[in-house]
Amino acid sequence: MTESDGYVLLALFLVPLGSALLLMLTPSRERTAIIGLTALASLAMFVLSVYAFVRYSFVGEQFQGVLTFGWMQNVGLLGEHGLQLKVGVDGIAVSMVLLTGIVILAGTWVSWKVTDRTKDFFILLYVLVAGVYGTFVMLDLFFWFFLYELAVLPMYLLIAVWGSTRKEYGAMKLMMMLVAGSILIFTAIFAMFVELGTGSFDMTEYFAASFDPTFQKIFFPMVAVGCGTLGGLFPFHPWSPDGHAAAPTAVSMLHAGVLMKLGAFGVIRLGFQMMPEGGAFWAPALILLGITAALYGAISALRQTDLKLLTGFSSVSHMGYVFLGLGTLNVIGWNGAVLQMFAHGVMTALFFLLIGGMYDQSHDREIPNFSGMARQMPVWAIFFVIAGLASLGLPGLSGFVAELHIFIGAFRAYPVVGGLAVLTAAITATYLLRMFSSVFFGEFSTRWSALKEITWPERAGATVLAGSIVVLGLWPSPWIDRIAPTIIHTIPGVTL
Amino acid sequence: MRDILGHSLNFQYELLLPEIIIAITATLVVGADAFRNELRLGRRILPWLSVIGLVAALVVSLLWIDTQRNFARLITIDNYTTFFRVLFTATAIVVIVGSHEYVERHIGHIGEFYALILLSTVGAIYMAAARDLLTAYVAIEVLSFSLYVAVSLARNDPRSGEAALKYTLLGGVASAMLLYGLSLLYGVAGSTQYTEISGALAAGTGGMTLPLILGLVLIVAGLGFKASAVPFHMYTPDAYEGAPLPITAYISATSKAAVLALFLRWFSGPLLPALPDWQWMVALIAVLTMGLGNLVALQQRNIKRLLAYSSIGQVGYMLMAITTVSVVSASALLLHIGGYLVTNLAVFMAVIAFYNRTGTEEISGFRGLAQTNPYLALVITAGMFSLGGMPLLAGFLTKFILFTAAADGGFLWLATFAVIMSTVSLYYYLQVIKQMYLYQPDGDARRWRLSPTGYLTTAVLLAGTVVLGVYATPLYTLADRATRVLFV
Numbered sequence: 001m002t003e004s005d006g007y008v009l010l011a012l013f014l015v016p017l018g019s020a021l022l023l024m025l026t027p028s029r030e031r032t033a034i035i036g037l038t039a040l041a042s043l044a045m046f047v048l049s050v051y052a053f054v055r056y057s058f059v060g061e062q063f064q065g066v067l068t069f070g071w072m073q074n075v076g077l078l079g080e081h082g083l084q085l086k087v088g089v090d091g092i093a094v095s096m097v098l099l100t101g102i103v104i105l106a107g108t109w110v111s112w113k114v115t116d117r118t119k120d121f122f123i124l125l126y127v128l129v130a131g132v133y134g135t136f137v138m139l140d141l142f143f144w145f146f147l148y149e150l151a152v153l154p155m156y157l158l159i160a161v162w163g164s165t166r167k168e169y170g171a172m173k174l175m176m177m178l179v180a181g182s183i184l185i186f187t188a189i190f191a192m193f194v195e196l197g198t199g200s201f202d203m204t205e206y207f208a209a210s211f212d213p214t215f216q217k218i219f220f221p222m223v224a225v226g227c228g229t230l231g232g233l234f235p236f237h238p239w240s241p242d243g244h245a246a247a248p249t250a251v252s253m254l255h256a257g258v259l260m261k262l263g264a265f266g267v268i269r270l271g272f273q274m275m276p277e278g279g280a281f282w283a284p285a286l287i288l289l290g291i292t293a294a295l296y297g298a299i300s301a302l303r304q305t306d307l308k309l310l311t312g313f314s315s316v317s318h319m320g321y322v323f324l325g326l327g328t329l330n331v332i333g334w335n336g337a338v339l340q341m342f343a344h345g346v347m348t349a350l351f352f353l354l355i356g357g358m359y360d361q362s363h364d365r366e367i368p369n370f371s372g373m374a375r376q377m378p379v380w381a382i383f384f385v386i387a388g389l390a391s392l393g394l395p396g397l398s399g400f401v402a403e404l405h406i407f408i409g410a411f412r413a414y415p416v417v418g419g420l421a422v423l424t425a426a427i428t429a430t431y432l433l434r435m436f437s438s439v440f441f442g443e444f445s446t447r448w449s450a451l452k453e454i455t456w457p458e459r460a461g462a463t464v465l466a467g468s469i470v471v472l473g474l475w476p477s478p479w480i481d482r483i484a485p486t487i488i489h490t491i492p493g494v495t496l
Numbered sequence: 497m498r499d500i501l502g503h504s505l506n507f508q509y510e511l512l513l514p515e516i517i518i519a520i521t522a523t524l525v526v527g528a529d530a531f532r533n534e535l536r537l538g539r540r541i542l543p544w545l546s547v548i549g550l551v552a553a554l555v556v557s558l559l560w561i562d563t564q565r566n567f568a569r570l571i572t573i574d575n576y577t578t579f580f581r582v583l584f585t586a587t588a589i590v591v592i593v594g595s596h597e598y599v600e601r602h603i604g605h606i607g608e609f610y611a612l613i614l615l616s617t618v619g620a621i622y623m624a625a626a627r628d629l630l631t632a633y634v635a636i637e638v639l640s641f642s643l644y645v646a647v648s649l650a651r652n653d654p655r656s657g658e659a660a661l662k663y664t665l666l667g668g669v670a671s672a673m674l675l676y677g678l679s680l681l682y683g684v685a686g687s688t689q690y691t692e693i694s695g696a697l698a699a700g701t702g703g704m705t706l707p708l709i710l711g712l713v714l715i716v717a718g719l720g721f722k723a724s725a726v727p728f729h730m731y732t733p734d735a736y737e738g739a740p741l742p743i744t745a746y747i748s749a750t751s752k753a754a755v756l757a758l759f760l761r762w763f764s765g766p767l768l769p770a771l772p773d774w775q776w777m778v779a780l781i782a783v784l785t786m787g788l789g790n791l792v793a794l795q796q797r798n799i800k801r802l803l804a805y806s807s808i809g810q811v812g813y814m815l816m817a818i819t820t821v822s823v824v825s826a827s828a829l830l831l832h833i834g835g836y837l838v839t840n841l842a843v844f845m846a847v848i849a850f851y852n853r854t855g856t857e858e859i860s861g862f863r864g865l866a867q868t869n870p871y872l873a874l875v876i877t878a879g880m881f882s883l884g885g886m887p888l889l890a891g892f893l894t895k896f897i898l899f900t901a902a903a904d905g906g907f908l909w910l911a912t913f914a915v916i917m918s919t920v921s922l923y924y925y926l927q928v929i930k931q932m933y934l935y936q937p938d939g940d941a942r943r944w945r946l947s948p949t950g951y952l953t954t955a956v957l958l959a960g961t962v963v964l965g966v967y968a969t970p971l972y973t974l975a976d977r978a979t980r981v982l983f984v
Contacts, residue, residue, distance in 0.1 A: 072969045075976045076827035077901050127888075142896065150887045156926060161933050168934065175926065179919045186915040190903035 001055045001089075006067025008052050009087040012097060013134040013147065015044050016104075016126040023126070028119040035112055038122050042108035045129070049101025056094040058481045062489050063088040063204070066139065079199025086139040086202060091486030092268060092338050095479055096136045096261055099345045102468050103257040104129050106461030107250040110353055113360060113455070114162065114248065121162055124154035125250060132258050136265065141189060141201040148185075148266065151259060152178045152230075155243075155251070162248040164359070165308075170239075170246025177239040181229025181263075184222040185270070191219050192274065206274045207490070213277045220278025223271040224286065231263025232319040234293030241300075241312030249356025252308070256315045257349035261341045264322045268491075272326070276493040280329060283493075287327035287410075291417050291424075293320030298427040307365040310435065311351045314391060317424065318344045324421060325406040331496050333409020334487045335480060336402050342479065343390065343398035343472060350387040350465040354380060357454035367435055372444030373451075380454050381440050383462040388436060390469045392429040398472035505568045511560070512567060514553035514581055515618045521549025522614035529607020539606070543596040546610045550585045550592075550617070557581035564981060569689060572627045579830060579978035580624035580757050587749050587837055588617045594845040594953035595742035597852050603740055604651040612649075613746060616642035620754035624761060629678050629688040632758060636674070636722065639754060640667050643747060647739040659738020666721065666731040674718025680711030685766075693766035705773075712767070712774045716781065723755040723811050726784040736804035741851055744800055745844030748807045753833050756814050760829060764821050764982045771821070779819045779910060786812030786917040793924050798857050799847055802924060803840075806883060809921055810836055813914050817898060820905025823976075823983050828894075828901035830975035835882075835894035835964050842957035843879035846872050849950040859928055864937025869944055873932045875954045880925035882961050885918045890964035897972070 019041035026033050056064055066088035073082035089097060107125070114121050131151030138144040152175070159171035193201070196209055211219075229236040240260070244252050272279040297317025304310040318340065325337025358373075358380065359365050374381040390397035393404075403425060411418030454462070472479060487494055497505045509516070525542050528535065557578055564574045571577075592613060603609050619638030626632035644667060648660030682688055684704045685696040697708075717728060724732040736744045767774065789808030796802040814836075817829035849872060854861060866873040882889035885896075895918060903911040946954070964971060 071967070072972060075969070075973050076831070076897065077824040077904055131887075145896075146887045146892065149892065153881065153886045153888070157929070157933055160930065168930070172923075172926065176919075176923060179922055183912070183915045183919055186899070187908070187912045190900050190911050191908055193900055194903050194908070 001052075001057060001064035003065065003067060005052065005055050006065040006087055008048055008055075009065050009089060009137040010067060012045065012048055012052070012137055013130045015041060015048065016130040016133065020123045020126040020130070023119055023123045026119060028117070031118065034119050034122065038108050038112075041126065042105050045133075046101040046105040049097050052089065053094050053098040053482075056089065056091065056482055058091065058485055062090045062486050063139065065089055077199055081198070081200040081202045081205070083142045083201050084140050085143060087137045088139045089137055090490060091482035091484070092265070093136045095338060095342050095483060096258075096265060097133065099261065099342050100129065100132050100136065100258050102346060102464060103253055103349045106349060106353060106464050107253045109457040109461040110253070110356060111250040112457055116162065121158070121248075124158050125254070128154045128158070128254060128259075132254070132262060135262050139203045141193070141203055141206065143201075144203065144269070145185065145189060148262060149182060151262060152182070155255070158251045159243065159247045162251070163246040164248070165245050166242070167246040170242040174239040174243035177236070178230055181226045181236065184226030185266070188219045188222040188226065188270065191215070203269070209274070211275060216275035216278030217281050218278075220271055220275045220282050221285075223275070224267050224282060227263045227266030227270065228323070229263065230260065231267065231322070232260050232293070232316050233263070233323055234289050234296060234316065234320060237293065237316045237319075240316055241309050244312040244315065244352070245306060245308040249352055249360075252352035252356070253349040256311070256352060257345040260315065260319055261345055264319065264326070264337070264341055267323075267326065272491050272493065276491065280493040283327045283329050285327075286323050287414065287417055290320045290322070290324030290327055291420050293317065294324060294421060294424040295320075295427070298424050298431065301431045302427065305367050307355045307367060307435075308352070310367070310431065311348065311355065314428070314431075315344070315348055317428065318348070318391070321403060321406050321421070324417065325409055328406075328409040328413040329494055330409050330412055331484060331487055331494055332405050333413065334491065334494055335484055336405025336407075336409055338483045338487075339398075339405060339472070339476065339479060340402035343402040343469070346465050346468045346472070347387050347390045347399060350383065350462060350469070351391075353458060353461055353465065354384050354387065354454070357458045358451070361451050362448060367438055370439045370445070370448065371442040372440070373448065374440035375444050376448055376451055377453050379459060383466055384440070385436065386466045386469060388432045390473070392432050393425050396470070396473045398469045401473055401476045499569070503569060506566075507568055508565070509567075511565060511573045512571065514557040514585070515621060517549055517553045517556065518585070518614050518618050521546060522611040524549075525614065526607050526611045539600060540596070542606055542610050543592050543599075546592050546614055547589055549614065550589045554582055554585040554589075557585070562977075566627060570628045570631045571622065571625045573625065574981045575978040576761070576981055577621070577625040579974060580753070581621050583753065583834065583837065584617050584620045584750050587746070587753075587841065588613055590841050590845070590953055590957065591742050591746050591749070593949050594841075595745070595848055596949065597947055598740070598742055598848050601852070602651055602653075603649050605649055609646065609649055612642040612646040616646070616746070617750065620750050623754045624757035626758075626761070627690045629682065629690075629693075632762075633675060633678060636758070637671060639751060640671065640722070643743070643751060646743045646746075647735055649743065650738070650740040653738070655738035656740065657738075659735045662731050663735040670718050670721030670728065673714045673721070677711045677714025677718055680707050681715065684708045684711065690761075690766040694769055697767070697769035708770060709773055712770060713777065715762075716774060716777050719755060719759055720781055723752060723759070723815075724808055725781050725811055725815060726788040726808065729785070729789070729808050732808060733801045733804040737798060737800045741800070741844065741848045744803070745841060745848070748803065748840055748844065749837050752807060752811060753837060756811075756818075756829065756833060759815075759818050760821070760826055760979075761982065763818050764826055768821065775819055778815055779907070782812050782815035782819055782910065783913060784812075785809070785815060786914055790917045790921045793921065796924070797859055799859050799862075799928070800857055802859065802928070803843065803847075806921060806924070807840065809917060810840075810883070812917070813895065813898060816902045816907070816910055816914060819910065820902050820907050822905055823979060825898075825901040825905055826979035826982060827972065827976040828898045830978055831968060831972045832894040832898040834971050834975065835890035835968070838957055838960040838964060839879050839882040839890050842875060842954060842961055843883065845950070845953045845957060846875040846879065849946045849954065852947075852950075853944055859931060861938075862928060862931040863935040864941065865932040868937050868941060869946070872946065872954070875958050876932065877929050878958055878961055880928055882965065884922035884925040886922070888962065888965050890961045890968070893965050893968050
C-alpha cells in the first residue's frame with residue numbers, strides 16, 4: 001500500500017458521510033433516487049474496502065497508507081503534533097475494513113425494504129458506518145474516539161424508531177450502556193494523554209511510549225472494560241441480546257457484525273498496543289471472562305425461544321472466543337481472535353439478514369411456532385444452514401478456521417480453558433441443530449403457507465455473506481498473511 | 497491626569513466606543529418606542545435598530561486585536577476583552593433576531609425588552625474587561641439589574657412576576673455577599689486594583705489568612721449565585737421558567753458566560769496567589785454543580801426547567817476549568833463557552849420557534865415534531881446531542897478539550913466525574929429526542945414552516961454547532977490568544 005492509497009482510507013469514511021449529506025438534501029418522496037444513491041454508495045464502499053484489503057502488502061511497514069493532515073497544533077494543551085487527521089491501517093484493521101464493506105453492502109440491499117422514513121433510516125445508517133470505518137482506519141486518538149462515539153450516536157434512533165419488540169427499552173439500554181462504557185475510555189485517554197506529556201494525540205507516539213508498568217496495570221482494565229462493553233465482554237453484555245432483538249434487520253447486522261468488533265478492536269488498539277504490560281498482567285482475567293462468556297452465552301442460547309435472542313446470546317458466546325483468544329497472548333490465539341472477529345461478523349450478519357427476511361412477513365420469531373419451513377422457503381433454509389454450520393465450526397467454513405486457532409492457542413496457554421472452549425463448541429452445535437430440526441423440518445404448519453421466499457436483494461446480500469464464509473473457510477491465507485505479521489510486529493506482549 | 501496615589505490615568509474614551517455605541521442604541525430604542533406613534537415608526541424598527549447598533553459595536557471592537565491598553569486603570573482592553581465583546585454582542589444579535597416574533601406576541605414592553613438586552617450586554621462585557629474590583633462589581637450589577645427587570649416582562653404570565661421577585665431578592669443577597677467578600681479582600685490586599693491585589697497576595701498576607709479565606713468564601717458564594725452554581729442555584733429553575741423565553745436564552749448564554757469570564761479574570765489574576773486557599777472550594781462547588789444539576793434534570797417535565805438544570809450542569813463543567821486554572825484550562829474554558837453558547841442558543845431559538853407555533857413548554861408537547869416539522873426536530877436533536885457531548889457536534893470536541901485540560905491540571909478524578917455526569921445528561925436529552933421521533937403528534941399533524949428569521953438563526957447556529965464539532969481550530973486559536981494575556 002502506497003501513501004496515495006491513504007486517500008482510499010480517507011474515502012472509506014468520507015463516502016458514507018457524504019452520502020448521508022446528499023441524502024439529507026434529497027426529498028424523501030424521491031424513493032428511486034434514494035435507492036439509487038444508496039446502491040451506489042454501498043457499492044463504492046465495498047469496492048474501496050476490497051481495494052484496501054488487496055493493496056495491503058504483507059511485507060514492509062505494518063502501518064500502511066499513512067496520511068496525515070494537520071488539524072489543531074500548538075494551541076492550548078496541544079503540542080507540535082496535537083490533533084491530526086491521520087489515517088493508516090495495519091493487517092488487523094484492514095481485515096475489519098473488508099468486513100465492514102461486505103456487511104454494509106448486504107445491509108444496504110436488505111434495507112430497501114424499509115418503507116417508513118426510508119431516507120432518515122439511511123442517513124443514520126451511513127453515519128453509523130462512517131463512524132465504524134473511521135475507527136478502523138484512524139491513527140489519531142482524538143479522531144479515533146470521535147468516530148467510535150459517532151458509531152454509537154445513531155443507534156438510539158435507529159432502534160427506537162425502526163425496531164421491533166420492546167424497542168424503546170432495548171434502544172435506551174443499549175445507548176446508556178455503551179456510553180457508560182465510554183466513560184472508562186474517556187478516563188483512560190485523559191490519563192494517557194497526560195502521562196505522555198507531549199500534547200499529542202498521534203497514536204504512533206502512544207504505541208512507542210511504553211508507559212510506566214503500574215500506570216498500565218491501572219488503565220488497561222479501564223480500556224478493556226470500556227471497549228469491551230461494546231464488544232459484548234461478559235458481564236458487560238446485557239445490552240447486546242435486548243438491543244439486537246429490538247433493532248431493525250440492517251442495524252442488527254451492522255451492530256452484531258461490525259460494531260461489536262469495534263469494541264474488540266479498541267481493546268487491541270488502545271489496550272494491547274498502547275499498554276502491553278498491562279495487557280500481559282490482565283490477560284488471565286480476559287481469558288476467564290472470555291471463557292465464561294462463551295459458556296454462559298451458549299448455555300443461555302439453549303434456553304431461548306426467540307430467534308433473534310438466540311442469535312444475540314450466540315453473539316455473546318462467540319465474542320467470548322475473541323476475548324479468550326486475545327488473552328492467550330500467543331500468536332496463534334491472537335490470529336484466531338482476529339479471524340473470529342471477521343468470521344463472526346459475516347456469519348452473524350447473515351443470521352440477522354435471514355431472520356429479518358422472515359420476520360418482516362410473519363411478524364413472529366418464536367422458534368416453537370415454526371416447523372417444516374425448509375419446504376416453504378428452501379433458499380432461506382439453505383442460507384440459514386450455511387450460517388449455522390459456520391457458527392458451530394464445521395470445517396470448510398469460516399468459523400472452523402477461527403475457532404481452531406483459538407482452541408490451539410487456548411490449549412497452549414491453559415489446557416483446561418482449551419477443553420472448556422471445545423465444550424462450548426459442542427453446546428453451540430446442540431442449540432443450533434435443535435433449532436434447525438425444529439424450524440426447518442417436521443410437520444409443516446399451514447399457518448405459514450402465505451410466507452414467500454426471501455426477496456432478490458436479500459438473496460444477493462445473503463450470497464455475498466455466505467460467499468465470504470466459504471472463501472475464508474477454504475482459503476484463509478489472505479487473511480492470515482495480513483494479520484499474523486501485524487500481531488508479531490506490533491503487539492509487544494505476544495509470543496509465538 | 498493622576499489619581500490620588502500618583503498613578504497616571506489616561507481617559508481615552510475611544511477605547512470604550514463599542515459599549516458607548518450599545519448604550520446610545522439602547523437609549524434610542526427606548527426613545528423610539530416611546531414616540532413610536534408620533535414618529536409613525538413600524539414595530540420592526542426596534543429590533544432593526546438594536547441589531548444595527550450591536551453590529552457596529554462588534555465591528556468597532558475588532559480594532560483592538562492584539563493591543564493591551566487600559567482606560568483609567570479601570571477597564572482593560574486586551575484580547576480577552578475583545579473575545580468577550582465579540583461573543584456577547586453576537587449573542588445579543590442572535591437572541592434579538594431569533595425572537596422578534598415572540599416579543600411581538602408575548603412581551604408587554606417591547607422597547608424596554610430590547611434596551612435591557614443591550615444594557616445587560618454592556619454589563620457583561622465590562623465584567624470581562626474590568627481591572628478593578630469596584631468596576632467589576634458595578635458591571636455585575638448592570639447585568640443583574642437589567643435581567644431582574646427583563647425577567648418580569650412576560651405578558652399575561654403570573655409566573656413571570658414571581659420569578660422576577662425571587663431573582664431580585666436572591667440576587668440582592670448574592671450581591672451583598674460578594675460585596676462583603678470584596679471588602680474583606682480589600683482589607684487584606686490594600687487595593688481594589690487587580691494588579692496590586694495579586695502583588696500583595698503574592699508577597700504574603702501577613703497573618704491575615706482568616707479574613708482572606710472568609711473573603712474568598714464570600715466571593716465564591718456570590719459569584720456562584722450569579723453563575724447559578726450548586727448550592728446557590730435555587731432561583732434558577734424558577735427564573736428560567738417564569739422569564740420570557742428569549743430572556744431565558746439570554747440568561748443561560750450571556751449571563752453565565754459573563755460570570756465565568758469574571759471568574760477566570762479574578763482567579764487567574766488577582767486571586768491566583770491564593771490558589772491553595774480557594775482551589776478546594778471551587779472543586780467542591782464544581783462537583784456539586786455537575787452532580788446535582790444533571791441528576792435533578794432527569795425529573796423535569798418542562799423544557800425550560802430541563803434546560804435550566806442542564807445549564808447548571810454545564811456551569812459545573814466550566815468551574816472545573818477554574819479549579820485547575822492555567823493557560824491550558826483557560827483556553828479550553830473559552831473554547832467550551834463558545835461551543836456552549838452556539839449550541840445552547842440553537843436549542844433555545846428552536847424552542848422559541850416551536851413555542852410561537854404551539855404555545856407549549858411541556859416536553860410531552862414535542863410529540864411528533866419529527867413529522868410536523870422535521871427541520872426543527874433536527875435542530876433540537878443536534879443541539880441536545882451536542883449538549884450531551886456526542887461527536888460531530890460542538891459539545892463533544894469542546895468537552896473533550898475541557899476535560900482533558902482538567903486532567904492535565906492534575907484533576908483526573910474531576911474529569912472522570914464530569915464524563916459520568918455528561919453521560920447521565922444524555923439520558924434526559926434523549927427523553928426530548930424520543931418525544932419528537934417516536935410518537936405521533938397530538939392533535940394537529942399538518943406540516944408547518946418557521947418564519948424566515950427563525951430559519952436564519954437556527955440554520956446559522958446549527959451550522960456553527962457542526963463546524964465547531966469538526967473543525968474548532970479557529971475558535972480554539974482565538975481562545976488561546978485571548979487567554980495568554982491573563983497569565984503574564
